[in-house]
Amino acid sequence: MKLKRFFWIAILSITTLIGVMMPGKIQAHTSSNTLFQTSTISALSVGIYEGNTNFQQLKKYGDFGLGTVNYLDGEMIGLDGKFYQVKADGVASIIPDAIASPFATVTFFKPEKLIRLAGQMNYQQFQESLDRRLTTKNHPYAxxxxxxxxxxKFRSVPKQSSPYRPLADALKEQSVFELRNVNGTLVGFRTPKYMEGVNVKGYHFHFLTANRKTGGHILDGQFQNAKVEIDTISNIEMNLPKTAEFDQADLGDGRPDVK
Incomplete structure (x- = not known):
């Protein structure tokens, strides 16, 4: 536990130092194996739904990713350099550059490996099968x-109003959608367990249909002969919110109950 805590204190110290050296600036990084994240999942879990990193800035860090938008107004999917918002009504639309995000994870996606998982399996079996094919569980993967x-089966969440409730309470009002024989793309990450509290541990996927009309956060599904493209992440950068709410929040033990 002490080693884990020291590890993240070191990362956050470096992030803070960069922010002090270059206030108000975000420097673009084009490395395909760099993951950029704004805020933390533990902050989102306690109800910090307003950030100050907008999508114009996020595009400098990645063309692929997931997260949400300010006020927890739906699910975000980044695919092929475009960022989509799926609101609680299930409708997907392009996110304007000026809109900000309270939590997002992005990278420049360049697959280095293709894994084929033969047969049909449910979401849990899919995760277990893919785990057996990964060379290490200590790196994040896009x-x-x-x-x-x-x-x-996927969800989206309704826009929240201040004073904000914790994420677990907001999710009680989520909209759930089910589609069969649907074409589209799953965008996601696998995050190591030691990053729990900073990001969602394990697998986290958002879905966007091929026609870019709907999507959301994956809850369950069936996979048939899945072809999985993998990009291994070796660098992590974070931009923490510069807000009073984040500064004063009690983020607890860093173990949010988010699924």
Whole structure:
């Protein structure tokens, strides 16, 4: 526990130092194996739904990713350099550059490996099968899966108003959608367990249909002969919110109950 805490204190100290040296500036990094993140999942879990990193800035750090938008107004999917917002009504639309995000994870996606998972499996079996094919569980991975899915169950969340409730309470009002034999793309990451509290540990996927009309956060699904593209992440950069709410928040033990 002490080693884990020291590890993240070191990362946050470096992030803070960069912010002091270059106030108000975000420097673009084009490395395909760099993950950029704004805020933390533990901050989102306690109800910090306003950030000050906008999508114009996020595009400098990646063309692929997921997260949400300010006020927890739906799910965000970044694909092929475009960022989409899926609101609680299930409708997807392009996010204007000026809109900000309270939590997002992005990278420049350049797949280095293709993994084929034969047969049909549910979401849990898919994760277990993919885990067995990864060379290490100590690196984050960016993951893209394109094609036809026999069944997908996904959600979006409604826009929140201040004073903000914790994420677990906001999710009680989530909208849930189910589609069968649907074409589209799963955009996601696998995050090591030691990053719990900073990001969602394990697998985290958002979905966007091929026609870019709907999508959301994956809850369950069926996968048939999945072709999984993998980009291994070796660098992590963070931009923490410059808000009083973040500064004063009690982020607890860094173990949010988010699924």
């Amino acid at each position: 993951i893209r899966i394109q094609g036809n899915f026999p069944y997908l």
